[in-house]
Amino acid sequence: MNPEECCESGCVPCVRDRDGEEPLDLMNYIGGEFVPHSNDDWLNVLEPATGYRFARAPLSGEGDVESAVNAAISAKRSWGELSLGERSSWLDRIADCLESKFEEIAALESRDTGKPIALARSVDASRSVANFRFFAELLREQEEEEFEMPDATNYVVTKPVGVGALITPWNLPLYLLSWKVAPAIGMGNTVVCKPSELTPMTADLLMRVVDEVGLPKGVVNLVHGNGVGAGAPLVGHPDVDLVSFTGGTSTGEKVAQSAAPSFKKVSLELGGKNASIVFADCDIGPTVDGVVRAAFLNQGQVCLCGSRILVERPVFEDFKAMFVDSVERMEIGDPSDEATELGALISRDHLEKVQGYVDLAKNEGGTVLTGGEPCLPSEFEHGNWMAPTVIEGLSHQSRCATEEIFGPVVTLHVFDSEEEAIEMANATRYGLAGSVWTSDLERGKRVSSSMETGMVWVNTWLHRDLRVPFGGVKDSGVGREGGRWSLGFFSEPMNICVKHD
Template sequence: MKIQNYINGEFINPLNDQWLDNYNPANGQVYGSIPNSTKADVELAYNSAKNAFNQWSNTTLEERSRILIKISELLESNLEKLAKAESKDNGKPVALAKSVDIPRAASNFRFFANAITQFASESHDSTGQNAINYTLRQPIGIVGCISPWNLPLYLFTWKIAPALAAGNCVIAKPSEVTPVTAFLLGDICNEAGLPKGVMNIIHGLGTSAGQAIVEHPDIKAISFTGGTSTGAHIARTAAPMFKKLSLELGGKNPNIIFGDCDYENMLDTTVRSSFANQGQICLCGSRILVESSIYEQFKADFVAKVKNLKVGDPSDPNTNLGALVSKPHLEKVLGYIDKAKDENATILSGGNQLSIPNFEGGYYMEPTVIEVSSNDCNINQEEIFGPVVSIMPFDSEEQALSLANSTKYGLSATLWTNNLKRTLRMSKRLEAGIVWVNTWMMRDLRTPFGGMKDSGVGREGGFEALRFFTEPKNICLKY
């Protein structure tokens, strides 16, 4: 499969005619090629977007909404095709892509298509001064959207949809590891009637194509989801140009379990929150903290459930965990298992690479549970981003809070308790951008999403995203 850049509504080869291999994680084989784009390709995309901006930014809200809804409908009608493409490119189970990734991508476009029609400006009557102040929210212009490989189309559209809805033109770069569904989105945009140049998709490495987007002086905003170190580099690069930045970065999320929880619901959800998408979700609860009164029972029950998870062929509807996204990533995750052993942690389950019959070259590993005695160990402080969780006990609410907050990250937290007063106390004090209580990954697209500390800057979702992708201008009118 040969992927091309999508510029000015057309698919074109990279200007340097350089290509990268694209691997199928399920079997480790090359099955396609993608452009190794450079600054020249980004400049071509920028000129295309610049030429389209005046038309798109002056399109009525109703027309913008109509086109975005049409994109949403086309995503839904191509569910099977897109889900299979996502699985082949990423390694995740097809069933997961069909139930989560593609439906959510469609929902992103539909939500922001409707949200833009309800996004109102403020006005203030300056009493006694015979003046009215009102605020215009205008599109920024040309914006850059850079998305990760773990939820490829899901997070790609999470950025693109509000940017387009707000009237901007977009230069987007999907991960070079998972480019296929972004490539397929180009045809959908054409079919939906999106004007040429409004969205441009550049494929390639972050160090070349991504860097060119970030450092382009006339791309005025960058929305990025990915690793914390890359986010820091983007911030350093963008700061002298005073670009707007939205950075959703890493997480090392605590899952805090008290003895008064709904135990069976907690247990089932915790298995899912630990290993969904092979643990390759920034919101997975990778540090499980359990009240001492139920710790031994939880340990036994949790490990038993984890051992029953099926790792294997992503196209098998009974598969729980597919392949990790790439060989380098698999090696990185396995390296953390070695670190845990060096720190005298106890491997309760898993910890090994797997060879799956008929998929021997694939990047599979066992879901892994590690018991630790200290929160300072590497696996409790560093983002692993794989099917690996640690468990440890706590004795008090204060200790649980201390353990939960004692990392450089602050993306999400999960709290299991039926004590309302405890819920309110702890939710307020947990250093996280989102706190789930007695649930996990329940999302309402109207709510703000993002992290604290090294988990990022800014918020996505709802009107927060539309505020990010617009510039507010105050106008004072004296009468």
């Protein structure tokens, strides 16, 4: 559609191609081959920063899912019979190949998601390689457990679950896909991947890597598409044995409902409405820096972001002034510029959702201290841009303070006691993560243990160790992944008891 043909209300998004640039047509990867999908329907892949189309992804259907699952079934016996050491070597080969494409990963991720190139390089590309290396090493460390009885020995052996459905979101595409693929195939499963239709590019790159290293056919398969056409048939397929899903809570509910009748193993990493608790005795300079990073990394489009900032009254005004000043000095603009700190939001629909919450905050009595409106750098007038937004004056029980916005919008709240801070932090349906900022480490640990979350950082944020469990409570998910928890989810323990003579 040409811009002139768009409806005046903007309800029909324009498809704009750069002069002389043809969009790249992606393909599914099934049974060790890149194959066309079974219909003529496509999904446009747009640059969030500019609105230009640069690729098309297949709008796959049930037939494509069936082919991918069948390919995974055909490979699962031979792949599952390999030793942990043999499979760990395959993970190392994938890591080596990914590392050779490090800059390509970063550039694709920045273009596909709208995030700054520096972030795509330091987080997305680095972690994607690290995930395969980490799980390769962890596999080599695994030992069979034995439990002695007076007249018998019990052996605990791990077996693959079978065929896994791995469904990943748009905010950290390869970071999270590699987080699932590595332990899944490392423990002997075969998988069908379904990346977000908004950000399919690095999933395609991973399939090129899998193909390049010669991974046995059918071990890793990929079907592009949306949730209705590809995601739902994949989750509900009777021959899929496990589902690992990262995404929104409402979609997670549907995944759980679909998987339940056949008793599939399910891991759900869902939304968050995380609190950053700032006590008066904190080192305020580093705390402001840390809380700004926690609030706005990746334009606030990270499930772990601290979007509720609770500040003890004696330092509230000083913290607020320093925080707003720091936010207003953030570099917003071209994602390909090394100096850029804040990029574009993922889509026009998401931008409108975030703007809707800012409007709601105003209606609820909130005061916008900075931001609150779309910002459009002149060279990116058709992109999805939102200024980082700080709001005060809302109740901690307001919708904007309890619902996940998933954008560059934070609310400030004041508290007078440790008990009040804990009560405010827990006043949400979510329970993914949080952070506590204080010079009293005993208080930091005490408050952390009282928070209804799966993870808490003290005087830091997103300080990740891949050996520890990752996941949330309440409406933030079911199960844990990371380290041995990932290996446990992607395997079935079996007890063999041998009677002594």
